[in-house]
Amino acid sequence: MNKEAPQEEYIYKYFREKGVREFPVLGIGRQGFRSAVEVLADALVREGKYVQVGARLSGARSYGINIITLRFADISDIPTGFYPIYPDGLLAAHESFLSPDVSWRVTPGVSRSISALGESEGGTLMVCTPKPPESIECPLDFEGTVATVDAEAIFSERVAIQPAPYGITALGLFVRATGLVSLDAVKQSILEFERLRKKVRELNVETAQKAFEETKVLRDVKIKGKFSKDEYKKYEETLKTPAHGVVTTKLLGAAGDEPAYAWREQLPVCDQRKCKCIECLAAYYCPEGAISWKDELYHVDYDFCKGCGTCAQECTEDAVHMEDAEKVLANLGRK
Amino acid sequence: MVVSAKVTTLTGNEATTEAMKLARVQTGVFFPIGPSDEVMETMRIRIDQGEMPNARIIQMENEKGVVSCQLGLSRVGIRSLFATCTEGLLWPASEIRYASGARLPMMIVITSRGIEPPTTVYPDHEDFIMMRDMGWLMFYCEDSQDIIDTIIQAYKISEDRSVFLPVFVGYDGWEVSHGKSRVILPDQDKVDTFLPPFPARDEGDYVSIDWYERCKLRRLQWTEFDREYHMEMKFTQVEALENAIPLIEEVGREYQGLFGSNHVGSLETDGCEDADIVLVTMGVFAPLVRVTAKAYRERCIKVGTIKLRAFRPFPERALSEAVGNAKAVIVVERNCRAAVYAELKSALYTHFIAEKRGKVPPMVMGRVVGLGGRWVSPTEIGQIIDEGVEAIKAGKVEKSMEWIGLKGISFDPLRDYVID
Numbered sequence: 001m002n003k004e005a006p007q008e009e010y011i012y013k014y015f016r017e018k019g020v021r022e023f024p025v026l027g028i029g030r031q032g033f034r035s036a037v038e039v040l041a042d043a044l045v046r047e048g049k050y051v052q053v054g055a056r057l058s059g060a061r062s063y064g065i066n067i068i069t070l071r072f073a074d075i076s077d078i079p080t081g082f083y084p085i086y087p088d089g090l091l092a093a094h095e096s097f098l099s100p101d102v103s104w105r106v107t108p109g110v111s112r113s114i115s116a117l118g119e120s121e122g123g124t125l126m127v128c129t130p131k132p133p134e135s136i137e138c139p140l141d142f143e144g145t146v147a148t149v150d151a152e153a154i155f156s157e158r159v160a161i162q163p164a165p166y167g168i169t170a171l172g173l174f175v176r177a178t179g180l181v182s183l184d185a186v187k188q189s190i191l192e193f194e195r196l197r198k199k200v201r202e203l204n205v206e207t208a209q210k211a212f213e214e215t216k217v218l219r220d221v222k223i224k225g226k227f228s229k230d231e232y233k234k235y236e237e238t239l240k241t242p243a244h245g246v247v248t249t250k251l252l253g254a255a256g257d258e259p260a261y262a263w264r265e266q267l268p269v270c271d272q273r274k275c276k277c278i279e280c281l282a283a284y285y286c287p288e289g290a291i292s293w294k295d296e297l298y299h300v301d302y303d304f305c306k307g308c309g310t311c312a313q314e315c316t317e318d319a320v321h322m323e324d325a326e327k328v329l330a331n332l333g334r335k
Numbered sequence: 336m337v338v339s340a341k342v343t344t345l346t347g348n349e350a351t352t353e354a355m356k357l358a359r360v361q362t363g364v365f366f367p368i369g370p371s372d373e374v375m376e377t378m379r380i381r382i383d384q385g386e387m388p389n390a391r392i393i394q395m396e397n398e399k400g401v402v403s404c405q406l407g408l409s410r411v412g413i414r415s416l417f418a419t420c421t422e423g424l425l426w427p428a429s430e431i432r433y434a435s436g437a438r439l440p441m442m443i444v445i446t447s448r449g450i451e452p453p454t455t456v457y458p459d460h461e462d463f464i465m466m467r468d469m470g471w472l473m474f475y476c477e478d479s480q481d482i483i484d485t486i487i488q489a490y491k492i493s494e495d496r497s498v499f500l501p502v503f504v505g506y507d508g509w510e511v512s513h514g515k516s517r518v519i520l521p522d523q524d525k526v527d528t529f530l531p532p533f534p535a536r537d538e539g540d541y542v543s544i545d546w547y548e549r550c551k552l553r554r555l556q557w558t559e560f561d562r563e564y565h566m567e568m569k570f571t572q573v574e575a576l577e578n579a580i581p582l583i584e585e586v587g588r589e590y591q592g593l594f595g596s597n598h599v600g601s602l603e604t605d606g607c608e609d610a611d612i613v614l615v616t617m618g619v620f621a622p623l624v625r626v627t628a629k630a631y632r633e634r635c636i637k638v639g640t641i642k643l644r645a646f647r648p649f650p651e652r653a654l655s656e657a658v659g660n661a662k663a664v665i666v667v668e669r670n671c672r673a674a675v676y677a678e679l680k681s682a683l684y685t686h687f688i689a690e691k692r693g694k695v696p697p698m699v700m701g702r703v704v705g706l707g708g709r710w711v712s713p714t715e716i717g718q719i720i721d722e723g724v725e726a727i728k729a730g731k732v733e734k735s736m737e738w739i740g741l742k743g744i745s746f747d748p749l750r751d752y753v754i755d
Contacts, residue, residue, distance in 0.1 A: 010630050010631075010633065010634050011626075011627055011630045011713045011714075011717060013630070014626065014629065014630035014633065015626075020626075037515075038344070038515055041344045041515045041516075042343070042344045042515075045342060045343065045344045045517045046342075049517075050516070050517045051344060051515060051516055051517055052478075052514060052515075052516050052622075053514045053515040053516070054510060054514050055509075055513055055514060076517075076622075077622045077625045077626045077629070078622055078626070079622055079623035079626050079713065080478070080510055080511070080514060080619050080620075080622060080623060081510065081623065081710060081711065081712070082510070082708075082710060083710050083712075085712055085713060
């Protein structure tokens, strides 16, 4: 809540009175967080609430981070919009979103979620990480509940996919930490989620149950932020008007720290003997727009590839395969 | 009022396919453009799963081909739908004009997106507003429930004998089209009683003679028909649009009686009877503006909201009566033409000054927000309301039109390069 804008005070009060709840969800592409929010919205409607989901699904050159805002209430007038207004917490797919070194540079949506959290009166901070709640750090002062679970490990125990789509698993964390929706409603919504096959839905119900059981919750926590509100605000201002229209790898700094890079374990390599098409179909499917068609051959911009494997799956000639990222980058360096 | 049973969550695009199923739309004609291509992708899945037994999808080579195909489909009496935005509307511009002149009912769903240049995928109402002179009916929706209600009613209105014009139904791309919200689905049986099948078109009516003669006589410009009756044909076309104004209300009442929905009529008003300030808006900002207005009302500033549902025909009388008791009207716009602001001013002139139907016209202010998907928060709506309060206190309007949320640029767009 911005104290300099006095009208915010009673808009905020109205939100609280009418019970409008808001949770921004920060996820990386291909990890199932958009689906998770849709399942959660369905579960809330099942319990009689009204919902609005605003998904800022970044287009090409997304740097991977998607911010999805879920708002729900008992009343039907809920504001729409991508970015959080008065969040009741935050669900982060990885603790690196809370680290100033990494997340700040990537997109204003992340920093706005964190600063909005710092300005609201506490809430529930939920992070998917192996660390316990005691060791979670936050860039700004935070008071409220902290909850963690290693959703990725829970999912990867059952199925080994890279990157692991543990979004729906993380719903167990949400239910346990906030208690705003029942686990049964979430499970029912997973079982009716048409985007996934039946077996996959049942798998996700089990992993969500396990995440619910293994979540550690710590209440009445006071975290001292590493930065003051003014410092963070100054940094947010720099994010608002970048020097160029597109943030490039030069601004990101050395590769290897940023979330998109932290996730990628494999990179695509195209076997040129099999690369026969007139135009690359895999290029149409790349969520990052990293593939281009140069000199009648498949060409990947490895600075922007996040290793999701969609191109390998979609190539009709089976020419693209995923190989270990370190090897691929080392080969590139040698050329 | 009886409301039927099924409650679920749907995104805007999924709601469009749901409405297609309920309205028994037989053909989806398409050429992909985001964010509307998901409508046809979802429809394909539903057809494959057997939920829409008589439906089929036709893909054409570009949007011009699509609307040409729709002209043919409408002529033989098949209900069709095309979902598109921005350039997909600019491409078939002559076919879109043809449809309204030849009185061929069809529907184009517009998932609004900002028009390039500068390129953006994020929403504003520009591509919806730019179609206002095409002679089509135009409706705008705020969320998934509204989309279902509007599409079903729009088919009934556009296929009515006294109107018989094609229709645009719009909603914001991404924010509504990909955002889930709660929906109560109407029953198929009730929709069937409400919406009759597409009416058969008589052979040999005047506008199709025109078309046939043009083709047969190899586009002879000066047929007798054109010389003699051009102005009269145009008059009937415009009259048809005027006939839609009472029809929208009548169909809305019937729909509300059967299904209990509030998304009916040309406007939805909320608290305007005793309001000092009235905010007029369209689309996805409606819930945001309503929430802020209610918060302000509890602080003893009486604010009402009007959500404009029908943009063509512009509901001049209804709007003027709704804002009659207010001292200031503020239009919250999402297009750079400030279209609703301009048309509201001319409507108020006709109602209050020319025809002297009310006492004193309210002050009108226009505020442009949220272009290219720019985020609008309740703070900014609150600032807009505060400006209205100041205008009432001062007795005059300081800034009648302003753009909210501008950041200022440090480069010259005509000279500097944007270097990657």
